[in-house]
Amino acid sequence: MTGWLLFGAFVLTNALIYGILALGLNTQYGLAGQANFGFVALFAAGAFATTLAVLPPPDSPEYVGTYEIGFGLPWGAALLVAAATAGGVALLMGLVCLRLGGHYLAMVTFAMAQVFASFLANEEWITKGQFGISPVPQPLRDQVDEASTYIYLYLGLAAVVTLVAYILAERAGRSPFGRVLRGIREDEVAARTLGKAAGAFKLKAFVLGGVLAGLAGAVWVGSIGAVHVGQFIPVVTFNVWLAVLLGGVGNNRGVLLGALLLVLIRESTRFLEGVPFLADLAASNASFLPSLRYVIIGLALILVVRFAPQGVLPERLRKRVQPDLTADESAPVEPVQVKA
Amino acid sequence: MDYFLQTIVYGLATGAVISVAAVGLTLSFGVTGFINFSYGEILTVAAYTTYALTQAGMALPLAALIAIFMGGVVTFLVARGFFEPLRDRGPLALLITGVGVAFVIQSLVQMAFGGSPKPFPLPLMTPWQIGEVYIPKLQVIILVLAIVCMIAVHALLRYTLMGRTMRAAASNDALAKLSGLNTRRIIGGTWLVSGLIAGLGGVLLASSQGNMSPTLGFNFLLVVFAAAMLGGIGQPYGAMLGALVIGLGIEFGAAYVSADYSQALAFGVLIVVLLVRPSGFLGKPSLATAGGAS
Amino acid sequence: MTSNKNRRSRYTALAGLSVSAVLMTACSSSPDVPGSDGPEASSSGKMNVGVLLPFTGEYSWVGENVDEVVQMIINDQVNPSGGIGGQDVVIVLGDEEGTVDGGVLAARKLANTDQVLAFIGPTSLSFTGVRQVIVDTKTPMVSPAAGTVELDSAGEEYFHRAVPSDSLGGKAIAKAISEAEELLEGESFETVSLMVGDAPALVSFEEPIQAAMEEYGTPLAKSVRYSVNRESYRSEVSDILGDDPDMIILVGSPADSAKVMAQAQQNGYDGSWFVTQDQTNAEYIELAGADVVEGVYGLQEAAPEAAADLRETFTEALGHDPDIFQTNAYDAVNLTVLAMYLADKEDGEVTRATVDARLEDVANPEDGDVVVTSWEEGKAAIDAGDGIDYQGLSGPVDFDEFGNITAPFDILQVQSGEFAPVSVIQADELQ
């Protein structure tokens, strides 16, 4: 029984990591209307920044392996380094494509992520390229001798970081800063006419999204204890998009739920061989069932965009109450069109 | 000096393989106005159809023709089934649906044929040789086919009724509807024609590479996008020009800069084009509105 | 009407929820669980063996090839003959997708939910991540495919493989080229260049080959890294041909290698090639085309003379020439099931620890051991109470303290459309 709980805890940690990523993308797209198709680059920036931060320096006694850079910082500092690095990459990305919108922005960010990926793969002095870096020291690993209890401890750590990320994203969304972003998302020209420097606001939202992706990268590296350029491929971006669309564009709690649903869908396909009639179909071609997983994810993308554009928990209208910082919400808004 | 000439020849050869697919993409993107991420999978479907038919004993030319036809049919069905219902939902919804379709087709090909690479049933042709410079025969044929394809699409757009209505639908869909044009049929026609070209592109890509794997089309997609956008959306000549420039860029990048970054170079070109001149070399600004606020 | 207070309470509720979720799951893991991760699969537990290989993505063909052999041995031989510990052995597939994160999740699933006793796999692609899971869950692994140098000294426990390290393979290639008169049909090569694909399974050949070529006195003229899955390698090829080499060592995936060779031939190259085990088989000749690969050299782990007919019976059982990694899979699976069987007989219980310990007994020769080359022979010898020394298709299969095997290498050449053995390099010649 505890075997299932253990795997469940590990999958839940994975879901929390995708949750933080979904919060980041929701800040960029759900809040500020920036369709970022290169989101995995920010995730990678956070992961590698954390790795280099926590690795023991090459000249230190604990040095193991052949990597060339290591600062041996504590994990707390590493989280900040990850957030800052990913935020910096997001700043660069945001600056370059402030002038574009809709699917052109999607295209440029996708191409930029590919360029960043080949940079990471080729600069082996930073990332050890195709060799990858392992083992990477995990937070508080020495406090626990039992490998299984560490998984539960790590789940707790991931939950704390997710909570911080949620509060960060939610406060940004509910504050006047978030209100301006939502206005810019609705109609940038009108927002400018009402005195808001749209470009600067969009950039800040892009950087906040990057910071969240950086945090996710840090939690990711900690959970696996290894990092490799091959982990950061376009499929990750599209998985995060599915989580945001499934959960509810513009609703932070919705996207967290979307991330959980995404990971549950994906991991449940690992148990497909139990299904009788599928088993004999799979007998002929061993990669029959595993590729079924990608068919399911593809279908989920298609069906969500078509039939549930609002997602599970749609964005709420912010209503007027007696003068108070934020208004509560009740009726959901009509479909948040996934439009350019 | 020969090395320089040889790199030019290889740049054109690589460009030739890209150009056919780019012409098909620029046609469908031009008329429908959204980036179709499942376009690459049509190339894969055509390549594997050719492989399957020749395995079943069919002669290569006939198998290739059927494969090209399959490209057209699959594109048409995907468009009618998945893209048409979302016509009014904006390009981003269509873009994400395209990604979903790409996942589905790619995995179905893998489920059907397995993951191991399959050979393309075409014997290797010995290259021509002029002095020290080798000119790969197959790629020259592909270049000729690409030019024929481009001229055909250009003629289609310029001189046929269907072509003119396509351009009308492209520039202003509402106006086209008002003037009684059955845009649904025209858009369907566009998908079919661009699918046929994509089928041809897939067959040529697999023949040029000599083998194929389920990720054949997806790996090639971004380079084709770069070419189509560089040339200007909706412009067959532009797509051709863009393809050759990207081909030369990749080969010169690999030869003189560094092989590792040659692919990144092509994407760099795409980024610069989209930022500086979203309508590409020959594109009309109106057609490709970057629309900062769109 | 909600107010500030209400909003704040919602945060506290959320925080409380996540913390309690953690505490609840933490305290539920029964403290009495002995050292290892999750309950030991006691002899009464299911006899699960996990096949941890890629079944999707670029390298899904690895999983497909190995799975065919796993099914053949376990379903057609082990279970019909009564299985182990009175139960059938159950095969559980884990798709590592050829990526680090996919590998970790699949390994976790196999180790935790399926309680597998051992992994057949993983590949070099996901080993960087799976290594941590193996150590945490104390699950022994026998990989039929991971040549990565990372496994050369990964650890004394758990890590085994039925494929020689890339460092050995690289050294064998270098030796064959520098002593070509004797080993390569009397040829001799002055300028030798190296092309390595930029992928996890390939880059681990680079350093061993460069070092060995240096050591054997014929340093490489040029060594180029090319990016994988490209449509065109024309420029990389003409770059290498700049020094007009007469031998190119090509480390790549089957698909890319076929492209490179075809484009090199079109660029007027008529020198020789040396490829790694991945390309030294009939499947590659069919993929690249016989005329392109005529005269190409390759290497494979040499089956000992005693196993010469073993290869025939294996090919018969398969119904086709063995594909890439199928001979290594044959050995990996036999080692695992025989170790499980020995553990059941000798230790009375089949657990990860007992299987891990028995792997060395099965593989390595001790005095009085009977040489066995299949499940039937091994089972019969164990039933008769004899010690066994398993020898298989990929050589004598004797583990060093890090679970690596050394093997003599067959050097082969494509002659009129098929690989024919040309010479043999004994294992000790490579020390």
Place this chain on the structure above:
Amino acid sequence: MNALLEVREVRKAFGGVKAVNGATFTVAPGSITGLIGPNGAGKTTTFDLISGRTACDGGTVQFDGKNVTGNPIHKLSCAGLVRTFQIPRAFQRMTAWENLLFSGTNHPGEGFWAGLISTGSSRRREKEVAAQADEVLTFLEIDHIANLSAGSLSGGQRKLLELGRALMRDPKLIMLDEPFAGVAPALTGKIAQKLVELREQGMTIVLVEHDLETVMRLVDHLVVMHMGAVLVAGDPSVVRTDERVLEAYLGGAHV
């Protein structure tokens, strides 16, 4: 009394077509100025040039004593020159209430950090902006639409909301792009009456309009444009009888 807004020799051509060809006029503070002229006279383009929506090819725009030619829209808006659009551009998926709050001026809470930590000054400013929004709702008599999403409002309600959002900017000068277009007669009267009240409070208003009858009664100063230039400007009663205006509108009555 010098002019609040001075437009001198402003020009704009679109690919050879001279939409605006040397328009010059001034707007006195505390007045309502009407900008009229037949279709194609260049009214809307001039409107866009002044408000920074489109860049000028030549000429200068002086606002509140400072040269603001070519300033970006949001800077002009912060300087107190706020425009509306003929087709209202409300934020569809936000309530009317939030549309108004959006326009609150120099709000510390819109800063990244201040927003996150919700500083005291940000909370205070938010209360002030909320109070101001209440005032605007009451002034325009649209309290009932506060909690409705802007996307679900009627044409008239959207016009009023557009005006409300401009008022939230504490503007010195409001530029209204056809405030009465597509509005029921009853509401036209109400909007005109609100504009007069605003002028009483010292607000300066410029409006582009086709509904001559309302304009004539409403404005203090009239500027008539024709063929991209200002034909005549002055008191409505004088301009009304000016025969050049009749000719421009009727296209040369007598041949």
